[in-house]
Amino acid sequence: MSRLSSTDTPTEGEVPNAEEPAAATDEARAGLLEALTGELGEALVGSHLDPGDDLWVRVERGAWVHTGEFLKTGLGFQYFSFLSAIDWLPSPFGRDMDAQVDLRLGHAESSEIDQTIEQGVAGGDTRFQVFARVNDIVNGLAVTLKCDVPDDDLSIDSWVPVYAGANWHERECREMYGIDFVGHPGLRNIYLPAEFEGNPLRKDYPLLARRMKPWPGIVDVEKMPGEDDADEATEEGSDS
Amino acid sequence: MMSASLLLAELSYWQQTSIRVGAGLAAVLLVAGTLVYLHLFKLVSFMQSRLGPMEAGPFGSLQLLAEVGKFLQKEDIFPRKADRFVFAAAPFVVLMSTFLLVVVVPGGPDAWFVDSELGIYLAMAVSSVSVIGILMAGWGSASKYSLLGGLRATGQLIAYELPLILAVLGVVIQAETMNMQGIVMAQAEGEIFGFGGIGNPYLLTQFVAFGVFLIAMQAELTQTPFDMPIAESELVTGYMTEYSGMRFLLFFIGEFATAGVFSAIAAVLFLGGWYIPGIDPADNLMNILGPLVMVGKIVVLTFLIFWFRFTFPRFREDQLQRLAWKFLIPIALTNIVVTGILKVAF
Amino acid sequence: MTAISDREQLAYLAAQAADARVNVELESEGMTLNIGPQHPATHGTLRIVAKLDGEQVLSADPVMGYMHRGYEKLAEVRTYPQVTTLINRIDWVGSFANEVPFILAAEKLMDVEAPPRAQWIRTILFEMSRIANITLFLGDMGLQVGAVTPAFFAFRDREHVLNQIEAATGGRFHPNFDRIGGLKDDLPAGWITETRRVMKKMRSFCDEMEQLVQGNEIFEARTRGIGVIPADVGLSYGLSGANIRASGVDWDVRRDNPCGMVHNELDWKVWTHPDGDSFARFWVRLQEVRESTKMVDQMLDGLPSGPIMAKVPRIIKVPAGEAYVETENPLGVMGYYVVSKGDLTPFRVKIRSASFNNISIAPWLLKGVYVPDIVTILGSLYFILGDIDR
Numbered sequence: 001m002s003r004l005s006s007t008d009t010p011t012e013g014e015v016p017n018a019e020e021p022a023a024a025t026d027e028a029r030a031g032l033l034e035a036l037t038g039e040l041g042e043a044l045v046g047s048h049l050d051p052g053d054d055l056w057v058r059v060e061r062g063a064w065v066h067t068g069e070f071l072k073t074g075l076g077f078q079y080f081s082f083l084s085a086i087d088w089l090p091s092p093f094g095r096d097m098d099a100q101v102d103l104r105l106g107h108a109e110s111s112e113i114d115q116t117i118e119q120g121v122a123g124g125d126t127r128f129q130v131f132a133r134v135n136d137i138v139n140g141l142a143v144t145l146k147c148d149v150p151d152d153d154l155s156i157d158s159w160v161p162v163y164a165g166a167n168w169h170e171r172e173c174r175e176m177y178g179i180d181f182v183g184h185p186g187l188r189n190i191y192l193p194a195e196f197e198g199n200p201l202r203k204d205y206p207l208l209a210r211r212m213k214p215w216p217g218i219v220d221v222e223k224m225p226g227e228d229d230a231d232e233a234t235e236e237g238s239d240s
Numbered sequence: 241m242m243s244a245s246l247l248l249a250e251l252s253y254w255q256q257t258s259i260r261v262g263a264g265l266a267a268v269l270l271v272a273g274t275l276v277y278l279h280l281f282k283l284v285s286f287m288q289s290r291l292g293p294m295e296a297g298p299f300g301s302l303q304l305l306a307e308v309g310k311f312l313q314k315e316d317i318f319p320r321k322a323d324r325f326v327f328a329a330a331p332f333v334v335l336m337s338t339f340l341l342v343v344v345v346p347g348g349p350d351a352w353f354v355d356s357e358l359g360i361y362l363a364m365a366v367s368s369v370s371v372i373g374i375l376m377a378g379w380g381s382a383s384k385y386s387l388l389g390g391l392r393a394t395g396q397l398i399a400y401e402l403p404l405i406l407a408v409l410g411v412v413i414q415a416e417t418m419n420m421q422g423i424v425m426a427q428a429e430g431e432i433f434g435f436g437g438i439g440n441p442y443l444l445t446q447f448v449a450f451g452v453f454l455i456a457m458q459a460e461l462t463q464t465p466f467d468m469p470i471a472e473s474e475l476v477t478g479y480m481t482e483y484s485g486m487r488f489l490l491f492f493i494g495e496f497a498t499a500g501v502f503s504a505i506a507a508v509l510f511l512g513g514w515y516i517p518g519i520d521p522a523d524n525l526m527n528i529l530g531p532l533v534m535v536g537k538i539v540v541l542t543f544l545i546f547w548f549r550f551t552f553p554r555f556r557e558d559q560l561q562r563l564a565w566k567f568l569i570p571i572a573l574t575n576i577v578v579t580g581i582l583k584v585a586f
Numbered sequence: 587m588t589a590i591s592d593r594e595q596l597a598y599l600a601a602q603a604a605d606a607r608v609n610v611e612l613e614s615e616g617m618t619l620n621i622g623p624q625h626p627a628t629h630g631t632l633r634i635v636a637k638l639d640g641e642q643v644l645s646a647d648p649v650m651g652y653m654h655r656g657y658e659k660l661a662e663v664r665t666y667p668q669v670t671t672l673i674n675r676i677d678w679v680g681s682f683a684n685e686v687p688f689i690l691a692a693e694k695l696m697d698v699e700a701p702p703r704a705q706w707i708r709t710i711l712f713e714m715s716r717i718a719n720i721t722l723f724l725g726d727m728g729l730q731v732g733a734v735t736p737a738f739f740a741f742r743d744r745e746h747v748l749n750q751i752e753a754a755t756g757g758r759f760h761p762n763f764d765r766i767g768g769l770k771d772d773l774p775a776g777w778i779t780e781t782r783r784v785m786k787k788m789r790s791f792c793d794e795m796e797q798l799v800q801g802n803e804i805f806e807a808r809t810r811g812i813g814v815i816p817a818d819v820g821l822s823y824g825l826s827g828a829n830i831r832a833s834g835v836d837w838d839v840r841r842d843n844p845c846g847m848v849h850n851e852l853d854w855k856v857w858t859h860p861d862g863d864s865f866a867r868f869w870v871r872l873q874e875v876r877e878s879t880k881m882v883d884q885m886l887d888g889l890p891s892g893p894i895m896a897k898v899p900r901i902i903k904v905p906a907g908e909a910y911v912e913t914e915n916p917l918g919v920m921g922y923y924v925v926s927k928g929d930l931t932p933f934r935v936k937i938r939s940a941s942f943n944n945i946s947i948a949p950w951l952l953k954g955v956y957v958p959d960i961v962t963i964l965g966s967l968y969f970i971l972g973d974i975d976r
Contacts (some may be wrong), residue, residue, distance in 0.1 A: 054910065068628035072822075079837075080824040082938040083910075086925060089660075120925055121908040133910065133923075133938075137821070137837040144910060144923075164823035168946040177656075189973065199661055210663050289737035383617050388641070388957065400615045443838045464732050465804050473626055473730050553804045554732030555640070 010161075026051040028141060032075065033057065038141075046123040056074035056122035058129075058146040060155055067145060068134070068162040076136050077143065083132035083170060085149070085177040088117045088124065089203045126150050128177060132159065132166070156188050157179035176201035267342050267531075271504075271538060272497035273304050278539060279546040280496070285538050287550055311404045311492075314485030322482065322513050326380030328360055331483070333373030333492035338494055340366035341501045346421045348514050348530030349522055359420035360412065363505055364405050367460065370498065371397045374479050375467070377491075381482035389478020392557055393462060393469030399564040400459035400466075406572030410449040410579045411442050420505075424513035428521050441512040448575045451512045452568050454544065459560070461495070463545055465552040503541035504534055511537050516558055517565045616644055618654045621960065632945075632971055635961065640705070642649040643960065648945060653681035653975040656942060661935040666692050666766060666902050669932065673922075674760040676939055677973040680719030680916040682711045682751065684762040688935075691924040692913040693903045700846065704768035704894040707971030710756065710885045711763070713878040714781075717788055719746040720828075720875050721914035723968045724792075727800045727868050733806045736799050743791040745786045745909045752782040753777055766902055774856035776786035778886050785879040789855075792876050800865075800872060811866035813951050815962035816862060823945035823950070828874060828917030831858045832866035839914040847913070853885050871968070903930055917941050917973055942975035 010165030037044050048056040059067045064084040071077035126148040135142040158181040159166035170181040178199040198205055285292030293300030344359040348353040378390015417425035459466035470478040480491050505553025513531030600710040622633035622660020631652035637644040660670045674681040739873040748758045755761035763770050799805050816835040838856040840849040857873035859866035912921030918940025944967050
């Protein structure tokens with residue numbers, strides 16, 4: 001059931017070839033992946049294809065803008081959907097975020113938190129990844145692009161010259177994650193006040209409301225329709 | 241309008257003056273109050289499928305008094321950077337223009353304030369005074385919205401003064417007088433192709449001028465579709481943005497009173513004024529019935545104004561100027577020429 | 587560069603400098619007008635910093651964040667069923683439609699599918715929230731260009747739809763009704779008959795709006811040719827929904843990428859308009875409401891029977907993975923990029939809201955227009971502030 005299926009290419013190393021098992025069922029996306037591989041070559045460092053559903057492609061940071069340009073002009077992906085980033089660091093405030101801890105009440109918290117970073121679909125090497133999605137609305141295709149951004153140099157080239165709509169998304173991404181977009185025409189805060197400190201969507205940025213009032217656990221388990229009251233007191237749901 | 245001239249002959253000057261002031265206040269405020277209740281509260285509520293005020297008095301008829309009481313209680317706020325004198329004086333200037341307008345409107349054979357030979361000319365002149373008040377409000381508020389609104393209002397009012405006056409000219413040519421009383425009498429004594437039963441309201445001969453007058457009047461009153469100066473969706477409320485309490489109330493009264501007075505002028509010019517067919521215009525009874533007839537015609541005309549106001553979207557000001565200069569003024573001019581030719585020919 | 591051309595260039599520069607001096611003397615200083623954050627036109631707390639030259643806009647810069655609630659962060663500390671409470675408040679006039687793509691994304695990760703009846707009812711409520719939402723737009727658009735009465739008509743008739751949504755879900759504005767694997771409850775008795783009646787009423791409301799607003803010459807004069815968005819610009823800004831369809835782009839996620847809903851089993855039409863101006867956007871939305879009422883009628887006729895909830899565990903743990911699901915919401919394409927690490931809570935939820943993209947074209951679009959057109963254009967782009975600020 002996991003979507004981290006076997007079609008994942010290795011995180012690093014050799015350039016992946018077009019997916020063998022999935023390609024049979026989804027020619028359009030496989031063809032797209034092939035075209036991208038052909039254009040980007042070494043710069044395409046990871047990909048994941050969900051047949052009949054979706055495609056993820058991870059590219060080198062240096063090829064980020066080129067990928068956008070190629071998708072837009074070469075492959076007809078004219079529609080810009082969104083751009084954002086993701087912080088793969090597991091939350092240091094386990095009790096806030098990691099509800100697993102809560103299921104075992106009475107246990108110590110932060111000592112149990114595994115701080116190893118594990119990237120998702122299409123792999124990754126760094127804590128931060130920028131990801132964006134563009135659509136080819138004529139053929140009904142879409143691709144999610146990912147790009148690693150190393151911790152010591154949190155910057156990436158701006159997509160604004162390619163997709164004008166990336167402007168605000170990059171501003172939001174900058175203030176939420178602190179990732180710099182080189183070549184952006186006006187990288188100001190979009191939501192937060194100008195003097196705001198910190199990058200709220202980073203995992204190590206505490207959500208103070210949760211710090212003040214800890215995670216209450218699962219208190220609102222709703223009964224399934226048709227389920228009777230008999231098995232209400234399940235051991236894992238009760239929190240009292 | 242009850243100040244009959246026969247009565248005045250026997251009273252001293254101060255008594256005459258106080259009667260005139262009292263009657264003027266009644267003519268402006270009572271009519272304005274009636275219009276607010278009938279049109280703003282009830283007619284519009286009916287159009288918008290709601291009830292309107294229902295609590296104060298039967299069917300909310302005392303709501304206006306409650307509103308006035310509320311406004312009077314409010315703090316008199318001046319913006320910090322406002323030009324205090326100009327800001328404070330502006331509503332009075334606007335209201336003054338309304339009161340001066342009502343002076344020349346006759347309500348019956350003897351029920352008038354001033355029987356001026358230049359009646360309609362005076363009316364057109366003093367109606368421009370309100371522009372100064374609005375510009376004062378726009379400038380004195382020290383607010384950008386107010387300034388924009390004030391400037392828009394000035395441009396608009398000046399543009400629509402012309403079609404208004406040109407429309408009036410057609411009536412003046414036909415009636416051969418500028419005296420408002422004379423215009424009423426000319427309509428009362430007129431005949432339609434030899435039939436004199438209902439006089440000859442100029443609506444029939446000057447319908448083009450009437451149309452132009454109504455449109456220009458709507459613009460002079462800055463009611464939607466010509467409410468660019470107020471434009472609540474972009475300029476908040478234009479030149480009135482910074483006003484509150486009593487001064488806002490003055491603007492509010494001014495708006496409706498001016499609508500009433502302009503309608504009264506239109507009624508005199510085009511609908512035969514206070515004249516009732518079948519009753520001798522010189523009959524003293526007309527001094528009682530005349531004002532009532534006038535109020536009736538005012539209500540009908542203001543109904544049109546508010547009907548338009550709550551139905552139409554508003555023009556942008558370039559479209560609004562285009563309508564005045566390229567459409568209304570040529571039509572009004574043509575009307576004058578045609579009226580003049582026909583007047584000479586017949 | 588030769589000497590002569592140097593001299594020419596010098597003369598040119600001198601002439602330019604002289605011009606500039608004259609211009610400085612003649613030119614009045616531009617005015618900065620803050621429209622918002624509290625202003626009647628911005629329905630919400632959007633602020634637009636407009637630099638004006640007289641009535642002309644030199645540049646307009648939207649400033650958001652007055653209502654930013656940080657749902658992406660908050661979603662990370664809530665279980666999947668709890669997240670719907672938050673995302674209800676994104677586009678608060680079409681709330682149910684907000685829940686659907688998130689629930690679908692979670693279902694996709696869990697590999698469960700709602701039973702047919704749940705899918706149909708989901709689609710019915712989805713379309714009804716579209717009707718409720720766009721009805722508000724139809725009235726509001728009149729208000730933006732100065733006609734007060736259409737707004738009252740819209741509020742009056744929207745109430746009928748909201749009543750039906752409330753009867754089915756228990757909430758007028760924030761139903762919180764969608765569940766992973768189905769719906770909270772089945773429809774109440776008598777709901778179908780009543781909804782049919784309401785849909786008929788909404789169709790007559792559309793006719794009314796067609797006559798009162800769309801057919802009005804002043805409305806046409808105010809909206810035709812105002813705020814024209816060419817299709818390629820719209821696409822690169824990521825415009826969606828009626829905004830892009832009004833530019834002639836025939837793209838509707840409901841038809842082209844249906845996911846978890848039954849739009850493809852219905853007989854309906856995607857409306858487009860070639861002009862791309864404010865009028866076209868109004869027109870397309872008006873047609874969409876009509877189309878939605880027809881869809882609801884069809885769905886009420888063909889509603890299958892059966893359970894409304896799939897078998898899902900009581901405590902929902904979503905397997906690790908990433909999924910992006912987008913649906914054609916009233917305001918445009920809304921999507922959720924959900925990253926799960928196999929926990930009770932999502933690891934990351936990226937909310938791709940329609941209005942954020944739709945309004946990001948505003949600086950480009952508002953350049954050079956007149957002040958009254960600002961509200962016309964913003965009104966016709968139709969944003970809900972919660973959908974921008976999230």
